[in-house]
Amino acid sequence: MTRVHKFSIPEIIFGRGSLSYTGLCARQLGGEKVFLVSDRGLEEAGWVARVIEVLEAEKLRWVYYSEVVSNPRDFQTHKGAEYYLQQGADVIIALGGGSPMDAAKGIALVASNGGQIQDYEGANRIHRPLPPMVFIPSTAGSGSDISQFSIITDVGRQVKMSIISRTLVPNISIIDPLILETKSQKLIIAAAIDALCHAVESYVSKISSPFTEVQSLQAIRLILQHLKPAVATRSLEHLEQLSIASTAAGMAFSNAGLGAEHALAHSLGGMFDTLHGLVHPILLPHVMRFNLSACTEKIAVIGEILLGRPLGSVQETAAAGIEMLETYCGELNVPVRLREIVQDRSRLEDLCKMAVNDVCLLTNPRPAGWEDLLHICWEAW
Amino acid sequence: MTRVHKFSIPEIIFGRGSLSYTGLCARQLGGEKVFLVSDRGLEEAGWVARVIEVLEAEKLRWVYYSEVVSNPRDFQTHKGAEYYLQQGADVIIALGGGSPMDAAKGIALVASNGGQIQDYEGANRIHRPLPPMVFIPSTAGSGSDISQFSIITDVGRQVKMSIISRTLVPNISIIDPLILETKSQKLIIAAAIDALCHAVESYVSKISSPFTEVQSLQAIRLILQHLKPAVATRSLEHLEQLSIASTAAGMAFSNAGLGAEHALAHSLGGMFDTLHGLVHPILLPHVMRFNLSACTEKIAVIGEILLGRPLGSVQETAAAGIEMLETYCGELNVPVRLREIVQDRSRLEDLCKMAVNDVCLLTNPRPAGWEDLLHICWEAW
Numbered sequence: 054m055t056r057v058h059k060f061s062i063p064e065i066i067f068g069r070g071s072l073s074y075t076g077l078c079a080r081q082l083g084g085e086k087v088f089l090v091s092d093r094g095l096e097e098a099g100w101v102a103r104v105i106e107v108l109e110a111e112k113l114r115w116v117y118y119s120e121v122v123s124n125p126r127d128f129q130t131h132k133g134a135e136y137y138l139q140q141g142a143d144v145i146i147a148l149g150g151g152s153p154m155d156a157a158k159g160i161a162l163v164a165s166n167g168g169q170i171q172d173y174e175g176a177n178r179i180h181r182p183l184p185p186m187v188f189i190p191s192t193a194g195s196g197s198d199i200s201q202f203s204i205i206t207d208v209g210r211q212v213k214m215s216i217i218s219r220t221l222v223p224n225i226s227i228i229d230p231l232i233l234e235t236k237s238q239k240l241i242i243a244a245a246i247d248a249l250c251h252a253v254e255s256y257v258s259k260i261s262s263p264f265t266e267v268q269s270l271q272a273i274r275l276i277l278q279h280l281k282p283a284v285a286t287r288s289l290e291h292l293e294q295l296s297i298a299s300t301a302a303g304m305a306f307s308n309a310g311l312g313a314e315h316a317l318a319h320s321l322g323g324m325f326d327t328l329h330g331l332v333h334p335i336l337l338p339h340v341m342r343f344n345l346s347a348c349t350e351k352i353a354v355i356g357e358i359l360l361g362r363p364l365g366s367v368q369e370t371a372a373a374g375i376e377m378l379e380t381y382c383g384e385l386n387v388p389v390r391l392r393e394i395v396q397d398r399s400r401l402e403d404l405c406k407m408a409v410n411d412v413c414l415l416t417n418p419r420p421a422g423w424e425d426l427l428h429i430c431w432e433a434w
Numbered sequence: 435m436t437r438v439h440k441f442s443i444p445e446i447i448f449g450r451g452s453l454s455y456t457g458l459c460a461r462q463l464g465g466e467k468v469f470l471v472s473d474r475g476l477e478e479a480g481w482v483a484r485v486i487e488v489l490e491a492e493k494l495r496w497v498y499y500s501e502v503v504s505n506p507r508d509f510q511t512h513k514g515a516e517y518y519l520q521q522g523a524d525v526i527i528a529l530g531g532g533s534p535m536d537a538a539k540g541i542a543l544v545a546s547n548g549g550q551i552q553d554y555e556g557a558n559r560i561h562r563p564l565p566p567m568v569f570i571p572s573t574a575g576s577g578s579d580i581s582q583f584s585i586i587t588d589v590g591r592q593v594k595m596s597i598i599s600r601t602l603v604p605n606i607s608i609i610d611p612l613i614l615e616t617k618s619q620k621l622i623i624a625a626a627i628d629a630l631c632h633a634v635e636s637y638v639s640k641i642s643s644p645f646t647e648v649q650s651l652q653a654i655r656l657i658l659q660h661l662k663p664a665v666a667t668r669s670l671e672h673l674e675q676l677s678i679a680s681t682a683a684g685m686a687f688s689n690a691g692l693g694a695e696h697a698l699a700h701s702l703g704g705m706f707d708t709l710h711g712l713v714h715p716i717l718l719p720h721v722m723r724f725n726l727s728a729c730t731e732k733i734a735v736i737g738e739i740l741l742g743r744p745l746g747s748v749q750e751t752a753a754a755g756i757e758m759l760e761t762y763c764g765e766l767n768v769p770v771r772l773r774e775i776v777q778d779r780s781r782l783e784d785l786c787k788m789a790v791n792d793v794c795l796l797t798n799p800r801p802a803g804w805e806d807l808l809h810i811c812w813e814a815w
Contacts, residue, residue: 056449057447057448057449057450057451057452057455058446058447058448058449059445059446059447059448060445060446060448061445061446062443064440064441064442064600065439065440065441065442065645066438066439066440067438067439067440067441067643067645068437068438068439069438070438071438074438219445262448263678264446264448264678264681267648267649267652267682268648271648297644297645300645301648
């Protein structure tokens, strides 16, 4: 190991009922008027009202912005930023899954740095500080409350842009596992598989470090141990462990980056508006097979966790681990073939030509051209 | 797990040669005039000159403060704070082991919050923000570059005060394993055993969390694997792993606290000016035995790492683990009996009556009065 590694995470407040710290955190960061970003689902589950109650108890003023959809759009961040400035807000609170949180980052970015969200696509292109941000994740998956990433769809180009910068790490992440109790089974699985994919891709990333690797493996272990019981029993004990796993995976991928699977997943989301978490069971095993030669030992470490023991050789353990992951995903009752979510095979070439420009591909352990990505898609078809 | 846990660490820049980022980091934090704290040993090894070179390359102005000794004193922080204000510095850089780093925190604290360093003894008593801090640890042990702790000796009372606050976490920790190459064998051992003790005490702490426990175990594993080879070969590979271990242990104890062993170690340092790291091999096994009934399962997890496998029962694994730790410390060629560092047995009672007030005792897994601590000291005598 000779490279210099950076490791940066937000302050974390974790535990059942920790949502009640939200107002205090906003105050601590100097906030007086909160810009709260969330969505319809969380309104209906009563969590938005609960956050507002906590803010008012702290005598904070607030405005609420909910014009956010799954796979948040460029224009929603522009509109939100305008509203933020118009209202004179000074701290941003996001309550939600990856979409409200990524949208909130986009709003914070455009409100403070000006221009269009497109101006910041790629890595390290943000130069002015953002307003303070307190994020409350409502799913155990996206890791947006921990990470340097914001993924926003450029509607014109039908592209999901990756915007990556240390300044996109929220100041404080408040992780309250009680919120998971109101989530559907489908969302719990989609989120956990997203976290699993973050853990796997960050572990084999070209810029992983000892600080990220320990978190990646912790996340993989916890998800394999707790996802199925969490879905079966909905018990808080298992849901809580998925929150811990997702947070660990967030620490890992935020600092080590992702890979070819997320590059493809972003393009699928941009072109077909697919639910992000449901792409991974389809693509991840095939991307791992593609990467196998470049990081056999690391995939064998993952394989050993999946299999519960090492096999005769590193090669065997790695290969059997990938098969076991396929079996595991198959048992989750989610789509496992690409043809189930993409109707028209002829669009795969465009998809891959777009994915090859995604910044996530830079940290993939094996170099991949668009033809390689297309081959992966065919394997997954 | 029902409690709410907080987890906060600095931004970390890790790797060989990472010291060269120091100037850039000070600039990023808005610094124009650096207050550099270090000591004679690092001057002689050439590292102070190297840091100054890096600062000058970044066109930063600087002043240098080296009036710091092992177990830093209250008056040194007061004098340093006066010098800081007089010089109009706006960012603090510490280069050193625990002593220069803890002194730099004390200087930053008094310079920004006024009064005497004694005013802040205990937990969460700092209310105004500190100047930005960039720390460069020169040993793999204290974790002061990561932690919320500053330990300063109150000369009048002969007490090592624990000052604990989130605002004492430096903004950036630059960890350059190359610096370890110029350290003596004795210092490498003392530092690594300090980190091992941080890891063990934080793991069994009453307020440990999944976020700290994974770091504690990582640190224990790495130290057991790499300390003896590092001492034997002085190879950078092993020294680097000790740096990673110390950083992990720092993340753990900063957020989970310590225990009875550190309460006693601080009092020993305050009364006898003993080298902090050399106290642990003497006391740690006896404190673990005292705690055994309160956290048998956790001590068995540590035992399993020490023994390489679990024994027939949790009780057996835990007890054998403590014995193995004693054997391990005995092989390091350091004092292992308390009488080797304290001459007068009659002073133990005063020592324990002082240690019982140390804030570290609050997180010890088993409640301990001064008589319990005295019993531990007799066992270790």
